[in-house]
Amino acid sequence: MSNYVIGDLQGCYEEFKELLNKISFDPEKDRLWLCGDLINRGPDSLGCLSFLYSIKESCHIVLGNHDLHLLAVAHGSRDLGKTDTFSDILESPDLDILLDWVKELPFHYIKEVKTDQGNIEFIMTHAGIPPMWSKADLIKNSNELSQVLKGEESRRFLKNMYGNKPNLLTDCRNKEERLRLNVNYLTRMRYIYPNGALDLKYKGVVKEAPKNLMPWFNLNPKIIDRNTHLLFGHWAALNGMTGVPKITALDTGCVWGNKLTAMRLEDYRIFSCDKLN
Numbered sequence: 001m002s003n004y005v006i007g008d009l010q011g012c013y014e015e016f017k018e019l020l021n022k023i024s025f026d027p028e029k030d031r032l033w034l035c036g037d038l039i040n041r042g043p044d045s046l047g048c049l050s051f052l053y054s055i056k057e058s059c060h061i062v063l064g065n066h067d068l069h070l071l072a073v074a075h076g077s078r079d080l081g082k083t084d085t086f087s088d089i090l091e092s093p094d095l096d097i098l099l100d101w102v103k104e105l106p107f108h109y110i111k112e113v114k115t116d117q118g119n120i121e122f123i124m125t126h127a128g129i130p131p132m133w134s135k136a137d138l139i140k141n142s143n144e145l146s147q148v149l150k151g152e153e154s155r156r157f158l159k160n161m162y163g164n165k166p167n168l169l170t171d172c173r174n175k176e177e178r179l180r181l182n183v184n185y186l187t188r189m190r191y192i193y194p195n196g197a198l199d200l201k202y203k204g205v206v207k208e209a210p211k212n213l214m215p216w217f218n219l220n221p222k223i224i225d226r227n228t229h230l231l232f233g234h235w236a237a238l239n240g241m242t243g244v245p246k247i248t249a250l251d252t253g254c255v256w257g258n259k260l261t262a263m264r265l266e267d268y269r270i271f272s273c274d275k276l277n
């Protein structure tokens with residue numbers, strides 16, 4: 001039995017199947033961890049989502065910004081954008097079943113795995129974890145978002161989650177703004193200021209970043225301790241490299257022509273599949 005964590009699929013179903021072949025994935029025995037953005041931008045969003053639904057008992061999946069965008073569009077809280085490629089899901093006879101399932105997916109997943117470096121607690125989110133959050137903060141904020149997403153306020157939340165502001169907890173005037181900030185931290189974050197203020201505009205390389213703006217993982221996340229290892233996707237330009245021990249980036253930009261990557265948690269071995277065609 002092995003655990004494999006895979007980066008952003010974004011509709012790259014062919015490469016996903018190829019990668020599963022490469023690791024000889026057995027849904028009866030192995031577990032797949034997916035760090036979100038299962039769909040959109042790529043060619044076969046419905047293929048990815050339907051297949052994952054069929055093996056859902058063998059998967060641990062967290063929500064990414066594109067997965068939330070699907071929910072928002074499907075519930076009429078947002079229009080389909082020009083670059084969105086998930087009409088196949090919206091037109092599928094299985095739409096309601098798939099949406100009900102996606103809505104239940106969490107924003108974080110934590111599990112201890114026995115590795116060749118001892119027992120390690122892996123913590124997976126889509127974009128990362130704000131450096132000032134403790135494990136208790138993560139669980140509280142992530143669970144609050146899940147509750148809202150599954151509850152009666154769902155449509156309202158999906159409409160109000162868009163926007164880059166407020167970008168700091170002390171600027172939030174109400175629950176709605178706090179939920180927007182937290183969903184941005186967990187699903188869209190890349191760069192952040194040392195005081196925790198989120199910047200969602202700058203997407204360039206680290207060395208050209210505005211003064212004091214840093215990748216979130218360079219600010220010594222409070223949640224990291226001796227036995228913790230963070231897993232995240234979302235940031236394809238990193239190409240799998242954070243340069244920080246115990247923090248692994250899994251999105252290697254398959255949808256942008258690069259490759260899809262899996263890491264086996266038991267021995268940290270990397271497997272990958274190049275973009276096909």
Ligand SMILES: [Mn+2]
Nearest residue numbers: 037064065234
């Ligand atoms: Mn993303």
